[in-house]
Amino acid sequence: MRVLALAGRRLLSSIPTLLIILVGLFLLLQLAPGDTVDALVAQMGGGDQKMVEELRRFYGLDAPVAVQLGRYIWRLVQLDLGYSAIYGKPVVNVILERLPATLLLMGSALSFAFFAGIALGIIAARRVNKWPDTLISTLGLVFYATPSFWFGLMGIVVFAIRLAWLPSGGFETVGAGYTGLMRVLDIARYLVLPTLTLALIFLAIYLRIMRASMLEVLTLDFVRTARAKGVAEQAVIVRHVLRNALLPVVTLIGLQAGTMLGGSVVVESVFALPGLGRLAYESVVQRDLNTLLGIVFVSALLVISVNFMVDLIYARLDPRIS
Amino acid sequence: MLLILVIAMALSAGILFPKDPLGLAGSPLIWPFRDARFPLGTDNSGRDIAAQIFHGARISLLIGLAAMTLAISIGVVLGALAGFYGGLADDVLMRITEAFQTLPNFLLLLMLVAVFGSTLTTVTIAIGLVSWQAPARLTRAEFLSLRTREFVQAGRTIGLGDATLIFREILPNALPPVIVYASVVMAVAILLESALAFLNLSDPNVASWGNLIGLGRGVLRSEWYVSAIPGVAILITVLAVSLVGQGLNDALNPRLRGR
Numbered sequence: 001m002r003v004l005a006l007a008g009r010r011l012l013s014s015i016p017t018l019l020i021i022l023v024g025l026f027l028l029l030q031l032a033p034g035d036t037v038d039a040l041v042a043q044m045g046g047g048d049q050k051m052v053e054e055l056r057r058f059y060g061l062d063a064p065v066a067v068q069l070g071r072y073i074w075r076l077v078q079l080d081l082g083y084s085a086i087y088g089k090p091v092v093n094v095i096l097e098r099l100p101a102t103l104l105l106m107g108s109a110l111s112f113a114f115f116a117g118i119a120l121g122i123i124a125a126r127r128v129n130k131w132p133d134t135l136i137s138t139l140g141l142v143f144y145a146t147p148s149f150w151f152g153l154m155g156i157v158v159f160a161i162r163l164a165w166l167p168s169g170g171f172e173t174v175g176a177g178y179t180g181l182m183r184v185l186d187i188a189r190y191l192v193l194p195t196l197t198l199a200l201i202f203l204a205i206y207l208r209i210m211r212a213s214m215l216e217v218l219t220l221d222f223v224r225t226a227r228a229k230g231v232a233e234q235a236v237i238v239r240h241v242l243r244n245a246l247l248p249v250v251t252l253i254g255l256q257a258g259t260m261l262g263g264s265v266v267v268e269s270v271f272a273l274p275g276l277g278r279l280a281y282e283s284v285v286q287r288d289l290n291t292l293l294g295i296v297f298v299s300a301l302l303v304i305s306v307n308f309m310v311d312l313i314y315a316r317l318d319p320r321i322s
Numbered sequence: 323m324l325l326i327l328v329i330a331m332a333l334s335a336g337i338l339f340p341k342d343p344l345g346l347a348g349s350p351l352i353w354p355f356r357d358a359r360f361p362l363g364t365d366n367s368g369r370d371i372a373a374q375i376f377h378g379a380r381i382s383l384l385i386g387l388a389a390m391t392l393a394i395s396i397g398v399v400l401g402a403l404a405g406f407y408g409g410l411a412d413d414v415l416m417r418i419t420e421a422f423q424t425l426p427n428f429l430l431l432l433m434l435v436a437v438f439g440s441t442l443t444t445v446t447i448a449i450g451l452v453s454w455q456a457p458a459r460l461t462r463a464e465f466l467s468l469r470t471r472e473f474v475q476a477g478r479t480i481g482l483g484d485a486t487l488i489f490r491e492i493l494p495n496a497l498p499p500v501i502v503y504a505s506v507v508m509a510v511a512i513l514l515e516s517a518l519a520f521l522n523l524s525d526p527n528v529a530s531w532g533n534l535i536g537l538g539r540g541v542l543r544s545e546w547y548v549s550a551i552p553g554v555a556i557l558i559t560v561l562a563v564s565l566v567g568q569g570l571n572d573a574l575n576p577r578l579r580g581r
Contacts, residue, residue: 014420014424016417017417017420017421017424018421018424020417020418020421021421021424021425024421025433028433028434028437029433029437031437031438141561141564141565142557142561144509144560144561144564145509145556145557145558145559145560145561145564146553146557146560147513147516147517147520147532147535147553147556147557147560148517149516149517149520149535150516150520150535150549150552150553150556150557151553153535153538153539153546153549153553154546154549154550154553157546157550161546255423258423258424258425258426258427259426259427259428260426261426261428261429262426262427262428262429262431263428265426265428265429265432265521266428266517266520266521269521280429280432281432281521284432284433284435284436284523285436287436292433295429296425296429296433299425299426299429300424300425303424303425303426304424
């Protein structure tokens, strides 16, 4: 349980970080030309000065910046993210509606990138400088350089338009009314391309790091000892090398959780997925500042919780930590 | 080699395609290799794709280089201060770095662009502002291990000021890994800009590869080449930049050669 205490302390220390983020962003958004009311009025096709002022008062936008900031932080403490003027409902509800798609996308992309990256990294390291290694390493470099949205578009061209194997966008078949297992399969079909698209760059990174760290660990003394004891090659790799070589890759997952969320903004808009990323994009365009701040808050929470889990996994992999 | 090709493309853009790449040139949606005047075809509104690719090389390299320089400068200065002074300065600076790291960088980029508008300059600065965390951590780690070495103590004994110690004595020793990492920053900067442009949030008045991909999306079903060609250009450029980084790494860390 000391592990939990340690991870908990890390969790506590992320509170000031969160506060810095929120204050910084709030001040940043104050610099933005135009506010929610301007956007609303523009959407309604204009309005007179009196109505604009009334709206401002209604949304509390007439108060000084410091007061608005104080109010905002106080509401956040109560887990109230405010009210989205554009969507006409509380921000929490808007975000909760969009969260599952993003979580599903991130989860599947992360697991795919993690397991495929590790497998490819191991293969490359076992056959270092032979053709499988050259092939895998080259693929890794190319994947790393591929813009994800472009890969997604090309995937649509090949698999959705030419071959018509997969749907080109959306989250599930609208109006099909599937339930239970059928619905799961339906959604899975829609998620194949987005998952691959989002996972691509992370796959490249993981396989590179995995290969390097396998090579590093393979030269260490305890591996030689294990081999000298007559441990079978398979067991050496799985029980001795793998466990140690995994550490840097696991670290990276925590570090890149934020990058992955950022990547989902682009991927979700390519595939028209109703997720958090597309919501962020829409609220930037619509100047829905409450929603935008809410998304940032939720994604910071997400990143922090991923890091919390990484800490726990880390402690399991390396008993010396705790 | 690849990088030289891209640089050559950027440099020759003005000579080969002296006209405005965003000006109308011919009838829309001519396929590549059909018309000798437009080797790579034309886009939805009849603009020459080849000209846009060549001018796009300029924009991408420019944004990549400028954003990378900005990110590395911020990162090195903050990392150096945190690593050299330690204590409270270190705590505060690393908290800020952590805050930036917790925030999804693309989300922050979206916000910066939404707030400050999307001209070439603001986009470049915004990309620089979201990419300095890793260089800062790297520099800090180098400084932490270097600041107690003998040559620093010797410098202190002969009465060198802190600024001299940081920039003339320690920094040159701390720089090699940061320089290698600079290529990663530049590659990511180019990818970030193209993603922004794809979402129509970058400068619409310059010929950017991402803009063209976003434009081609509208005709993806039939004329997929409009999106495909600029994507290949981005891929080659980012690949070139990362290969240069790898070469630098091999040159600076001879121990790792042969891996």
